[in-house]
Amino acid sequence: MAIVVDRPKLKWWEHLYLPALAKGLRITLGHFFKMLRGNTKVTMQYPEEKWDANLPDHYRGAPALVTDEQERERCVACQLCEFICPPRAITIKPEEIPSDDKWAKVEKRPKVFDIDMIRCIYCGFCEEVCPEQAIYLRKDYAITGTSREEMVHDKEKLYEIGGVRVGLVNKWNALK
Amino acid sequence: MDWYIILAATIKIVVFVFLVTLPLVAMSVWAERRVSAAIQDRVGPNRVGPAGLLQPVADGIKFLLKEDFTPNHVRKTYYWLAPALTMIPSLLTCAVIPFGSKLFGEKMVIADLDVGPLFVFAVASLTVYGIVLAGWASNSKYPFLGSVRSTSQMISYEISLGLSIVPLLMIYGELNLGHIVMEQAQNGWALLPLWGDGLSIKGWLLSIPLFISFVVFTTSMFAETNRLPFDLPECETELVAGYHTEYSSMKFALFFLGEYAAMIIGSGLAVTLFFGGWSLPFGWLTPESVDAEVPFWHGLIHLGAFFAKVILFILFFIAVRWTLPRFRYDQLMRLGWVVFFELALANVILTALLLMWLK
Numbered sequence: 001m002a003i004v005v006d007r008p009k010l011k012w013w014e015h016l017y018l019p020a021l022a023k024g025l026r027i028t029l030g031h032f033f034k035m036l037r038g039n040t041k042v043t044m045q046y047p048e049e050k051w052d053a054n055l056p057d058h059y060r061g062a063p064a065l066v067t068d069e070q071e072r073e074r075c076v077a078c079q080l081c082e083f084i085c086p087p088r089a090i091t092i093k094p095e096e097i098p099s100d101d102k103w104a105k106v107e108k109r110p111k112v113f114d115i116d117m118i119r120c121i122y123c124g125f126c127e128e129v130c131p132e133q134a135i136y137l138r139k140d141y142a143i144t145g146t147s148r149e150e151m152v153h154d155k156e157k158l159y160e161i162g163g164v165r166v167g168l169v170n171k172w173n174a175l176k
Numbered sequence: 177m178d179w180y181i182i183l184a185a186t187i188k189i190v191v192f193v194f195l196v197t198l199p200l201v202a203m204s205v206w207a208e209r210r211v212s213a214a215i216q217d218r219v220g221p222n223r224v225g226p227a228g229l230l231q232p233v234a235d236g237i238k239f240l241l242k243e244d245f246t247p248n249h250v251r252k253t254y255y256w257l258a259p260a261l262t263m264i265p266s267l268l269t270c271a272v273i274p275f276g277s278k279l280f281g282e283k284m285v286i287a288d289l290d291v292g293p294l295f296v297f298a299v300a301s302l303t304v305y306g307i308v309l310a311g312w313a314s315n316s317k318y319p320f321l322g323s324v325r326s327t328s329q330m331i332s333y334e335i336s337l338g339l340s341i342v343p344l345l346m347i348y349g350e351l352n353l354g355h356i357v358m359e360q361a362q363n364g365w366a367l368l369p370l371w372g373d374g375l376s377i378k379g380w381l382l383s384i385p386l387f388i389s390f391v392v393f394t395t396s397m398f399a400e401t402n403r404l405p406f407d408l409p410e411c412e413t414e415l416v417a418g419y420h421t422e423y424s425s426m427k428f429a430l431f432f433l434g435e436y437a438a439m440i441i442g443s444g445l446a447v448t449l450f451f452g453g454w455s456l457p458f459g460w461l462t463p464e465s466v467d468a469e470v471p472f473w474h475g476l477i478h479l480g481a482f483f484a485k486v487i488l489f490i491l492f493f494i495a496v497r498w499t500l501p502r503f504r505y506d507q508l509m510r511l512g513w514v515v516f517f518e519l520a521l522a523n524v525i526l527t528a529l530l531l532m533w534l535k
Contacts, residue, residue, distance in 0.1 A: 021499070024499040025495055025496070027499070028495055028498055029495060031215050031216070032495070035214035036214065040217050042217065042219050043219060
């Protein structure tokens with residue numbers, strides 16, 4: 001059933017429209033002068049101000065590889081992350097560690113480790129699945145580049161972002 | 177002596193039109209964006225230059241570098257003619273506005289005509305041709321609807337615009353804008369008769385019709401310049417972009433600039449007619465007569481006073497735009513023909529009666 005909404009009966013001075021204009025201007029100019037006095041909370045001025053200090057601990061940014069305290073690359077090229085990665089952003093080419101190497105007992109290491117940051121969806125599965133705790137999601141979020149090639153993070157770049165992580169997995173230490 | 181007059185006129189045209197009005201147009205675009213942002217609790221463009229002041233320059237470069245696209249279905253001649261026809265009349269009206277008293281012994285008005293307001297109305301109404309041609313030549317439905325709306329709107333409001341200043345002209349008995357300003361400088365602004373001869377019962381009584389004509393004039397000015405709450409020719413929510421839907425790059429920019437130029441000239445005319453033009457309040461630093469010599473720094477102050485008033489008026493224009501919703505089309509037409517036309521006519525009669533009674 002149609003509901004008829006009665007139009008409000010306007011007083012003669014409401015018909016003049018000018019009081020409404022004054023009322024409206026009071027609101028808009030109120031906001032304007034509040035802004036001029038700096039009392040309005042506005043959006044963050046991004047490149048100058050950043051959210052970095054307020055990022056939560058569980059924030060998932062760019063994935064990166066880490067080395068341990070003996071500067072050994074933690075990744076043993078098991079390719080579990082490559083397998084689990086939903087958008088298939090990770091490409092690993094394993095290689096054998098030569099027998100005269102200090103870490104020959106680890107047997108495998110990645111020869112190529114590429115993460116295509118155009119594909120990466122920051123899901124964190126790689127970090128979750130890694131048995132060696134070699135890959136971590138860091139807090140870097142402004143991953144930019146001017147070409148597709150630039151957006152592929154290779155091994156050096158990944159280690160540069162990742163840095164060193166101490167402890168956690170000790171099974172390859174000399175003592176054991 | 178002839179070459180001197182020509183040289184002076186050329187310098188005045190270059191300075192007032194290209195070095196003052198056009199930058200003012202650019203700055204008012206910037207002001208519009210910043211003020212609207214502040215009104216809506218946003219920041220607005222603040223990246224290019226200090227506080228975003230160079231944003232208009234960036235916009236201009238963008239407009240110049242964009243592809244100047246002409247759709248296949250348009251009527252080319254009129255399509256190219258229309259933006260120029262919108263821009264040029266807006267700038268032509270600069271000619272009769274007195275920007276200041278005198279500087280270097282020269283009147284600060286490009287053409288000291290004795291028919292100032294008539295010239296402004298005659299030339300300003302030519303802008304409608306640009307809009308009509310744009311809508312017709314675009315050969316597509318939204319621009320056409322926009323231009324039809326614009327035509328009827330401008331014709332309707334031109335009448336009340338012209339009639340609204342008749343009381344003012346009756347009171348001052350003068351059509352030369354320079355003389356009107358001088359009269360206001362000595363005897364109180366039209367809306368602020370607080371000194372000179374204006375400080376009398378006659379002055380106060382006459383300010384009643386003057387206030388009515390100011391309201392009618394300003395509202396009609398909003399309609400003439402196609403600004404909210406009367407921006408039906410280009411209302412984005414209904415007509416995409418109205419008459420300039422098919423335009424891009426510099427041709428669109430000309431429409432845009434023409435609209436803002438019209439707004440600035442409108443503000444200048446309102447300030448000249450109702451707020452004493454370049455004069456300071458309470459008759460400070462007022463020259464004895466129109467032709468009297470003015471010290472150099474007085475001339476500068478007068479120029480500054482004029483532009484301060486114009487900028488305040490432009491800010492009022494902007495604030496109103498971001499305050500009021502758009503009228504419905506029938507409301508717009510009713511307001512123009514049923515309210516303002518009669519009001520302006522009645523105001524003329526009221527002024528005549530007051531003048532007869534107070535003589």
